[in-house]
Amino acid sequence: xxxxxxxxxxxxxxxxxxxxxxxxxxxxxxxxxxxxxxxxxxxxxxxxxxxxxxxxxxxxxxxxxxxxxxxxxxxxxxxxxxxxxxxxxxxxxxxxxxxxxxxx
Numbered sequence: 001x002x003x004x005x006x007x008x009x010x011x012x013x014x015x016x017x018x019x020x021x022x023x024x025x026x027x028x029x030x031x032x033x034x035x036x037x038x039x040x041x042x043x044x045x046x047x048x049x050x051x052x053x054x055x056x057x058x059x060x061x062x063x064x065x066x067x068x069x070x071x072x073x074x075x076x077x078x079x080x081x082x083x084x085x086x087x088x089x090x091x092x093x094x095x096x097x098x099x100x101x102x103x104x
Contacts, residue, residue: 002031006098010101012056015055015057016055019055020103022044023043023052024042025102025103026100028084032098036095037088038062039088041078041081050064
């Protein structure tokens, strides 16, 4: 269920409370029940993401990729994730936005 996946994001965000002053971002659930993905984009203070995310016990469940702020593709990705109005593509499949949460 997409709402259950959204609840997982909320749980992760609750566990990230200790890193609130180091993070800003959003995570989205895209797709439908039994066929969904989680995507997110975060602005992290400093050069390394892991110190900010390792306070959450389940952070190893997620894959982190450092984005290039000069790359048009990466800028578009962040804008799309934060806007919550465009479908995203993952491994050649397109997923429509279903739900999301902001971490601020």
